[in-house]
Amino acid sequence: MINTTILSWVTFIYFAAFVFYLFRMVLGHEFWSKLATWTTLIGIVAQSVALIIRWKTSYNMGIGHAPLSNFYESLIFFAWTIVLLYLLMQWRLKNSSIGVFVLPVAFLIMAYASIAPGINNRIEPLIPALQSNWLTSHVLTCFLGYAAFTVAFALGLMYFVKKASGADVSQSSIFIRLLPTEYQMDELMYSCAALGFIFLTLGIVTGSVWAHYAWGSYWSWDPKETWSLITWLIYAVMLHVRLVRGWRGQRMAIMAIVGFACVLFTYLGVNLLPSLHSYMT
Amino acid sequence: MSKKKSTIWSFFSSIQLAIVLISLIAFFALIGTLVPQREASVKLAESISPSLFSFLLKMQFFDLYHSVWFIILSGLLAVNLIICSLDRLPLTWRRFRMQSLPFNEEAFKDLPATNTFQAGSDVQRAAEAATRLLKKKYGKFARTDGPGNTYFCAQKGSFSLFGVYLVHLSLLVLIVGAIIGSIFGIEAYVNITEGETVTAITLRNGNQSIPLPFSVRCDKFTMELYESGMPKTFQSDLTFLKDNQVAHVGKLLVNHPIEFDGFRFYQASYGNAPGGKATLALVRDGGHRDVINVEQGYTFNLPGKEGTFQVLRVEENMMKMGPAVKVAVRSNKNEEAVFWVFQQIDQIKKISPDIFEQVPVFNPGLFQPYTFSLLGLEEKYYTGLQVNRDPGTPVVTAAAILLIGGLMLILFSYARSIWIRIGQKGDMVVIAVAGRSYKNQPSLQKEIQYLLSELKNSLEKSQ
Numbered sequence: 001m002i003n004t005t006i007l008s009w010v011t012f013i014y015f016a017a018f019v020f021y022l023f024r025m026v027l028g029h030e031f032w033s034k035l036a037t038w039t040t041l042i043g044i045v046a047q048s049v050a051l052i053i054r055w056k057t058s059y060n061m062g063i064g065h066a067p068l069s070n071f072y073e074s075l076i077f078f079a080w081t082i083v084l085l086y087l088l089m090q091w092r093l094k095n096s097s098i099g100v101f102v103l104p105v106a107f108l109i110m111a112y113a114s115i116a117p118g119i120n121n122r123i124e125p126l127i128p129a130l131q132s133n134w135l136t137s138h139v140l141t142c143f144l145g146y147a148a149f150t151v152a153f154a155l156g157l158m159y160f161v162k163k164a165s166g167a168d169v170s171q172s173s174i175f176i177r178l179l180p181t182e183y184q185m186d187e188l189m190y191s192c193a194a195l196g197f198i199f200l201t202l203g204i205v206t207g208s209v210w211a212h213y214a215w216g217s218y219w220s221w222d223p224k225e226t227w228s229l230i231t232w233l234i235y236a237v238m239l240h241v242r243l244v245r246g247w248r249g250q251r252m253a254i255m256a257i258v259g260f261a262c263v264l265f266t267y268l269g270v271n272l273l274p275s276l277h278s279y280m281t
Numbered sequence: 282m283s284k285k286k287s288t289i290w291s292f293f294s295s296i297q298l299a300i301v302l303i304s305l306i307a308f309f310a311l312i313g314t315l316v317p318q319r320e321a322s323v324k325l326a327e328s329i330s331p332s333l334f335s336f337l338l339k340m341q342f343f344d345l346y347h348s349v350w351f352i353i354l355s356g357l358l359a360v361n362l363i364i365c366s367l368d369r370l371p372l373t374w375r376r377f378r379m380q381s382l383p384f385n386e387e388a389f390k391d392l393p394a395t396n397t398f399q400a401g402s403d404v405q406r407a408a409e410a411a412t413r414l415l416k417k418k419y420g421k422f423a424r425t426d427g428p429g430n431t432y433f434c435a436q437k438g439s440f441s442l443f444g445v446y447l448v449h450l451s452l453l454v455l456i457v458g459a460i461i462g463s464i465f466g467i468e469a470y471v472n473i474t475e476g477e478t479v480t481a482i483t484l485r486n487g488n489q490s491i492p493l494p495f496s497v498r499c500d501k502f503t504m505e506l507y508e509s510g511m512p513k514t515f516q517s518d519l520t521f522l523k524d525n526q527v528a529h530v531g532k533l534l535v536n537h538p539i540e541f542d543g544f545r546f547y548q549a550s551y552g553n554a555p556g557g558k559a560t561l562a563l564v565r566d567g568g569h570r571d572v573i574n575v576e577q578g579y580t581f582n583l584p585g586k587e588g589t590f591q592v593l594r595v596e597e598n599m600m601k602m603g604p605a606v607k608v609a610v611r612s613n614k615n616e617e618a619v620f621w622v623f624q625q626i627d628q629i630k631k632i633s634p635d636i637f638e639q640v641p642v643f644n645p646g647l648f649q650p651y652t653f654s655l656l657g658l659e660e661k662y663y664t665g666l667q668v669n670r671d672p673g674t675p676v677v678t679a680a681a682i683l684l685i686g687g688l689m690l691i692l693f694s695y696a697r698s699i700w701i702r703i704g705q706k707g708d709m710v711v712i713a714v715a716g717r718s719y720k721n722q723p724s725l726q727k728e729i730q731y732l733l734s735e736l737k738n739s740l741e742k743s744q
Contacts, residue, residue, distance in 0.1 A: 125513065198685075233310075
């Protein structure tokens with residue numbers, strides 16, 4: 001199908017963008033930054049087109065639904081939101097050094113979606129439980145949240161890279177010098193975590209409303225629900241220790257990384273547990 | 282606050298306690314996803330020693346989310362939330378009042394030189410410029426003409442200071458809603474075979490049966506499949522009866538529950554029910570053929586009025602020989618014949634030609650002059666319904682709205698106040714701009730610089 005062909009090309013485009021961002025960080029030329037940004041833009045436009053085609057195709061097949069209904073589609077959408085969020089951030093901050101940490105994540109997710117065994121990339125009709133208007137809003141808000149947490153995680157990694165290079169900026173490589181200041185990274189990490197927290201809250205609330213209509217209970221301690229609560233609590237702690245206790249920098253970076261581990265478990269790990277949310281059934 | 286607080290108060294108002302409690306709740310929740318809960322724990326019982334199992338059972342390890350531990354933790358967190366909020370509310374209130382102080386000389390203390398400029402103008406004209414600017418940017422502002430100096434004050438987003446209290450309140454409301462649900466709520470299920478009526482449901486917890494104040498009939502259950510074999514729709518046509526009067530008729534689908542008399546019905550499962558409908562053909566003397574739809578337990582007249590027949594059983598697969606119906610025919614002279622009618626009688630006869638001699642009751646022509654044949658069975662289903670009643674739901678909904686509203690206030694808006702001081706110094710006017718914000722200082726500084734440059738511009742233009 002044409003949409004999956006485009007999507008496998010997007011995987012390589014994101015990889016190329018990552019390489020260009022890396023060249024920029026190592027060589028320091030502004031040219032590479034521009035090339036990387038344009039490559040990323042081409043990637044996300046192509047990916048959006050593929051998603052729209054996939055959406056349209058499902059209607060032509062008579063089983064119309066937003067492309068958010070199975071594991072493959074969720075991975076693709078996850079990568080899309082991450083890149084979108086990153087581009088918005090680069091545009092706002094006029095700093096492209098974060099790309100070298102974010103783009104590989106998007107690339108890996110896309111590659112996993114195309115290569116990993118057992119991932120079905122066909123457009124399939126919705127089973128009765130998924131035939132709901134809440135599907136789109138629930139998946140959309142959850143993945144926007146996941147994407148924000150992913151960027152916060154990338155910033156956490158960057159923070160440690162910067163920290164490891166020592167305090168004396170003039171002595172360090174171009175790579176380190178191009179990274180935002182520790183203060184900036186800390187602020188960004190907080191903004192991303194806060195944004196993710198809002199979207200995760202919306203995701204949990206829309207999920208509860210949906211569950212209320214589908215299963216008869218707004219909360220049933222399904223492993224996915226429970227893990228989303230655990231993730232929510234971790235980020236709630238992260239926001240509190242910053243706002244009330246004044247935690248900054250390294251401690252926040254650790255929280256961002258721990259939080260992301262929870263996000264990953266909520267998204268993927270739960271498939272190993274018996275759950276109504278499992279993508280594997 | 283100079284008052285010495287009690288130890289208990291300071292214990293419960295500490296953020297450390299909140300963090301410990303939240304972490305513990307998260308930890309318990311995590312354990313609950315790894316240890317099989319409720320019905321699933323039965324499997325675990327086979328692989329661990331009985332004494333350990335009974336100990337864990339006593340410790341409510343297999344129903345963690347409803348255990349005393351979880352309730353205690355949630356209760357402590359609720360107390361912590363209340364005390365924390367009460368403890369910090371006066372400070373927030375003072376900040377809120379401070380935000381709207383029209384005259385705040387303190388804000389101008391230690392003001393950096395970049396926040397002040399002089400222009401060849403007078404107070405009158407500078408005040409007009411400030412009025413225009415503040416009206417455009419903030420809408421509302423306060424002016425104070427003091428001795429010597431004129432002050433302007435404007436603020437934005439002061440209510441965001443209370444966002445955190447909305448969030449904390451929402452969590453308390455959520456807990457209240459959950460408690461209401463667990464005390465007054467009902468979680469039950471009922472299976473209804475097509476054509477049957479029920480007047481009671483079974484509780485999920487404890488399997489106790491409770492009567493309904495009305496009755497429900499399942500008229501039909503339909504399942505549709507996609508070409509791939511995946512299910513497309515599950516639908517139950519339900520009729521709700523009150524005092525034997527039809528009160529409501531509705532189609533129940535997954536994701537589309539039906540609410541009746543305070544109970545919500547959900548399509549949850551389905552299955553094959555014993556005793557479906559059958560289509561029989563009755564051939565009289567090898568000539569006239571009548572087709573009759575029959576159902577288990579019902580009695581029908583023979584087409585020629587020679588007597589009646591009753592369908593005793595409808596079997597989907599009788600002795601592995603396919604669908605069959607057991608009928609009892611009774612003539613008007615009270616002669617009775619009981620026999621089985623197989624759908625695949627021709628194949629059966631081919632395999633064992635003398636079947637009727639061996640097993641006379643397998644002969645569908647046992648009652649002369651009729652020969653029965655089974656044309657087909659219509660499968661009968663039962664529909665599995667989840668039946669719930671949760672008076673806590675509106676409370677939980679309110680909590681969700683409060684929570685989202687509060688979070689938006691905290692994260693997307695922030696309290697910010699701006700003061701402008703205008704004074705005369707010889708033939709020059711001195712203008713100073715100060716601000717206060719509890720969050721996002723860089724953006725406040727940007728805004729102050731913007732206000733200064735706008736004021737400078739408009740004063741230069743008016744000269």
